[in-house]
Amino acid sequence: MTERGERGADPAEPLDHAGHIGSVDSATQAFVAHRNLLFTVAYEMLGSAADAEDVLQETWLRWAGVDLGAVREERAYLVRIVTRQALDRLRALGRRRESYVGPWLPEPLLTSPDVAEDVELAESVSMAMLLVLETLQPTERAVFVLREVFDLDYDEIADAVGRSPSAVRQLAYRARAHVAARRPRGTASPAETRAALQAFQRAVETGELQSLLDVLAPDVVALSDGGGVKHALLRPVVGIDDVARLLAVGWWRRDAERSVEPVQINGGPGLLVRVDGEIDGVVAVRVENGYVTGAYHVRNPEKLSRVERETVVTR
Numbered sequence: 676m677t678e679r680g681e682r683g684a685d686p687a688e689p690l691d692h693a694g695h696i697g698s699v700d701s702a703t704q705a706f707v708a709h710r711n712l713l714f715t716v717a718y719e720m721l722g723s724a725a726d727a728e729d730v731l732q733e734t735w736l737r738w739a740g741v742d743l744g745a746v747r748e749e750r751a752y753l754v755r756i757v758t759r760q761a762l763d764r765l766r767a768l769g770r771r772r773e774s775y776v777g778p779w780l781p782e783p784l785l786t787s788p789d790v791a792e793d794v795e796l797a798e799s800v801s802m803a804m805l806l807v808l809e810t811l812q813p814t815e816r817a818v819f820v821l822r823e824v825f826d827l828d829y830d831e832i833a834d835a836v837g838r839s840p841s842a843v844r845q846l847a848y849r850a851r852a853h854v855a856a857r858r859p860r861g862t863a864s865p866a867e868t869r870a871a872l873q874a875f876q877r878a879v880e881t882g883e884l885q886s887l888l889d890v891l892a893p894d895v896v897a898l899s900d901g902g903g904v905k906h907a908l909l910r911p912v913v914g915i916d917d918v919a920r921l922l923a924v925g926w927w928r929r930d931a932e933r934s935v936e937p938v939q940i941n942g943g944p945g946l947l948v949r950v951d952g953e954i955d956g957v958v959a960v961r962v963e964n965g966y967v968t969g970a971y972h973v974r975n976p977e978k979l980s981r982v983e984r985e986t987v988v989t990r
Contacts, residue, residue, distance in 0.1 A: 705749040706738055712750070712825075713757045715800070715988045719820045720761040721768065722781035722805045724981050730760045751831050758817055758835040765813045776903030778911065780971050781805040782978040783940050783957045784986040790942040796990050797942030798859075799824045802959040802971040805941075807857045811850055818843055819850035825990055861963025871962045872937055872944040875970070878922050879935050879946060879958075887922065891915045892966035902975030905956070918970070940982070947982055957982050 706713075713734060717727035734757045746752045772779050781802055791797050798804055799820070808816050817836050821827045822843075829840040829847070836843065863871070871890040878887040897918045901907030912921050933955075936947040940959040948955045957979065961969030973979065 702739055702741070702743060705743075706735055706753065709750055709753050711987045711989045713753055714986075715990070716754060716820065716825065717757055717761045718784075718988065719799060719805070719808070719824060720758070720765055720816055722809065723768070723978075724782045724784060724986065725977075726764055726768065727761075730757060730764055733760045751827075751834075754821070754825075754827070754831070755835040758821065759837075762813055762817055762836065765816070769813070776901070777907050777909045778898045778900055779809075780898060780900035780973050780978075781941070782981065783945070783959060783971075783973050784981045784988065785947075785984060786939050786942050786988060787985050788939060790988060791939060793942075793990070795824070796988065800941045800988055801859075801943050801961070802941055803859045803961050803969055806971075807854055810857065811853060814838070815846050815850040815853070818846040819854060822847045823851065823854075859961060859963055859968065861966075861968070863962040863965055867965040868944050868962045871965065871967050872946070872960055875958070875960055875967060876935050876937060876946055879948065880933070882923055884919050884923055887967075888915065888919055890965070890967050891918060892963070892968045895966075895968055895970070897921060897970045897972070899956075899972035900975050900978070902977060904976060905974035907972070907974055938982070942988070954979055954982065 710731065713731055714724075714727055717730040718724055721727055721730070734753065737756050737760075738753060741752070743749075783802070784800070786800070790800070808819065811819060814836050818832055821832045821835060822829075827835075829843050832847075833840045833843045836846075838846070874886040874890045878884050893915050894913065895915055895918050897908070897912045899907040908921075912918055932951050934949045934952075936949075938945050938947045938957070940957055944960045944962060946958045946960070948957065956972055956974035959969075959971040959973075960967055961971070
């Protein structure tokens with residue numbers, strides 16, 4: 676690793692109080708200024724913070740060799756690099772996920788309360804939306820994320836994905852229709868969300884289900900991801916009766932000291948579960964129109980590194 680002031684400086688190193696890495700060059704300053712945006716783009720395309728960080732490192736290595744005098748707009752150029760790197764990674768991940776043990780869920784992020792205030796951003800990083808995006812082809816996913824979430828124009832997206840603007844318009848139309856048919860539709864007030872999460876938490880802590888039954892939607896879906904390492908569901912559980920039964924008898928260890936902490940996961944309500952003092956998993960809860968419509972339980976230890984400290988996501 677080279678010294679901080681050189682072009683090869685690590686852009687992830689701590690910033691000083693002025694927001695710079697020592698006496699950095701302009702390439703590093705530009706990368707740091709847009710780093711949170713680039714992470715969010717990569718994460719929404721990949722559903723994995725670890726892979727998004729790898730893509731950011733690859734993006735930095737390519738950006739560090741760019742002639743900045745030829746760059747008209749740094750943000751657009753960086754987004755183009757990160758998109759291309761994420762597309763390459765996404766195609767490789769698709770092959771790996773075919774052999775994944777049990778349902779695959781996105782890597783959960785502990786997010787700050789202000790993310791929920793940006794409704795569009797919160798929805799775009801939610802577990803439910805990321806699972807919908809998983810059903811798109813890689814280029815469709817990139818086009819949807821760049822257009823619908825980050826509002827890039829078609830020419831910028833065309834440069835990023837290596838297609839013509841007219842082809843990008845067609846991809847965007849097809850992706851919007853695909854997502855619209857599958858995306859969560861309802862909303863919930865903060866009070867409804869709190870009530871639903873509290874009922875869910877009581878069920879986890881005590882096994883008392885009556886208050887939970889009052890807030891479960893008839894077609895509620897529960898999924899869990901153990902990655903073949905921790906016990907988890909091998910298929911989705913659907914419907915109020917089966918999900919309630921799951922919570923009552925099968926999802927939580929009753930023979931251990933368990934604590935449950937309300938947190939914000941991926942811009943929405945969630946629970947951080949500790950067993951015998953150690954993080955055992957997180958549950959992201961989807962609340963629509965006052966009812967819990969989805970519960971996404973991640974126990975795979977490789978996916979729990981981002982649930983104790985906040986990750987910044989931004990548009």
